[in-house]
Amino acid sequence: DIVMTQSPDSLAVSLGERATINCKSSQSVLYSSSNKNHLAWYQQRPGQPPKLLISWASTRESGVPDRFSGSGSGTDFTLTISSLQAEDVAVYYCQQYYSNIPTFGGGTKVEIK
Amino acid sequence: EVQLLESGGGLVQPGGSLRLSCAASGFSFSIYAMSWVRQAPGKGLEWVSTISGSGGGTYYADSVKGRFTISRDNSENTLSLQMNSLRAEDTAVYYCARTQWLSLYWYFDLWGRGTLVTVSS
Numbered sequence: 001d002i003v004m005t006q007s008p009d010s011l012a013v014s015l016g017e018r019a020t021i022n023c024k025s026s027q028s029v030l031y032s033s034s035n036k037n038h039l040a041w042y043q044q045r046p047g048q049p050p051k052l053l054i055s056w057a058s059t060r061e062s063g064v065p066d067r068f069s070g071s072g073s074g075t076d077f078t079l080t081i082s083s084l085q086a087e088d089v090a091v092y093y094c095q096q097y098y099s100n101i102p103t104f105g106g107g108t109k110v111e112i113k
Numbered sequence: 114e115v116q117l118l119e120s121g122g123g124l125v126q127p128g129g130s131l132r133l134s135c136a137a138s139g140f141s142f143s144i145y146a147m148s149w150v151r152q153a154p155g156k157g158l159e160w161v162s163t164i165s166g167s168g169g170g171t172y173y174a175d176s177v178k179g180r181f182t183i184s185r186d187n188s189e190n191t192l193s194l195q196m197n198s199l200r201a202e203d204t205a206v207y208y209c210a211r212t213q214w215l216s217l218y219w220y221f222d223l224w225g226r227g228t229l230v231t232v233s234s
Contacts, residue, residue, distance in 0.1 A: 040220040042158075049208055049224040050150075050158065061222070093158055100172060100217040104158040 002026050002096050006105035012113040019081040021108045023094035028074045031098065038098040041070055041079045044107075045090045053092075054079070086112065115139035115223060117209045122228030129199050129232070135192040135209030135225060143167075143187040146214035148221060149194050151205035151230075159205075162194065163212055163219055172217075177203075199232045206230075 003026040013019045029038045037057035042050040052061050054070040057077055067082045081088055089112060094105040121133040135147070149161040162183040163172045171183050182195040192209055206229050210221035 038215075038218055038220075042221075049226050050221070051224065052220070052222045055213070055220055055222075095158075095220060097215065097218040097220045101174070102160045102219060104160075107157050 001101050002029070002099055002103050004094055004096055004103050004105035006092075006094060006108050008108060009106070010109040010111065012111045013081075013084045014113045015086065016083050017113075019084050019088070019110055021079040021092050021094075021110070023072075023077040023079070023105050025075045025077075025096055025098075027098075029096045029098035030074050037073055037077070038096055039070075039072075039077050040095045040097065041068075042093045042095065043088075043090045044093065045087075050093065081110070084110070084112070117211065117223060117225030119207065119209050119225045119228040122207065122230045124231045124233065125199055126234050127200060127232055130195070130197045131199065131230060133194040133196065133207055133209075133228060133230070137190045137192065137209075137211070140211070140223075142185075142190040146212040146219060147185060147192045148210045148212045148219065149183065149192075150208045150210050150221060150224075151203075152208070152227070153202075153205045156205075161207070163214075164192070165214065196230070199230075201232050204230060204232050 005024045007022045039057040041054040044050045058070040091107045118136045148163040164183045180198045184193045206227040208227045209225040211223035212219045
């Protein structure tokens with residue numbers, strides 16, 4: 001199975017500041033024939049189910065604020081929140097869909113400093 | 114409104130069985146693959162099972178293969194998960210998730226609120 005490793009486990013950021021979350025896969029999730037990275041990001045607010053934020057490593061879902069952006073390729077990916085808002089307090093997960101056994105990272109908890 | 118609503122969770126003894134259901138509304142259920150994803154208390158997300166839109170293809174995590182069975186009724190817009198031989202490590206919130214199916218790869222674009230399964234004597 002492809003192992004997804006997120007860092008850090010948690011971070012505290014001041015309102016309006018940037019938050020950066022990293023995700024590393026144990027093998028490349030770049031599909032060569034399409035040149036697309038099979039990587040998604042989810043947000044899980046306290047007491048809520050997960051919500052899809054980004055697919056294909058960098059494509060925001062409809063309705064997701066543009067302060068959320070995804071980047072990276074191959075094995076190294078980043079989710080950036082450009083200006084943290086109170087409603088962004090959550091745990092964020094990456095997920096690979098390169099193999100038919102989808103796997104998630106362990107999560108990164110984002111809090112307000 | 115597009116939504117998924119799970120039901121059927123509860124307390125069950127080790128070795129027991131439970132059947133989860135998920136009612137879908139607000140979208141064309143039959144054209145989407147559907148999945149179950151679980152989350153143990155205080156832990157991360159774990160994919161459990163996926164079924165194709167027609168129901169003809171089913172896929173399972175090794176941890177539940179042979180014990181769990183996923184099924185769907187497209188006439189009733191419902192997804193089910195039959196769970197047998199339950200173990201303590203199956204304790205989790207079980208989420209129903211609409212699934213973007215890309216050949217044999219998938220991600221999850223809509224989630225229900227989940228139903229808690231507790232396996233304990």
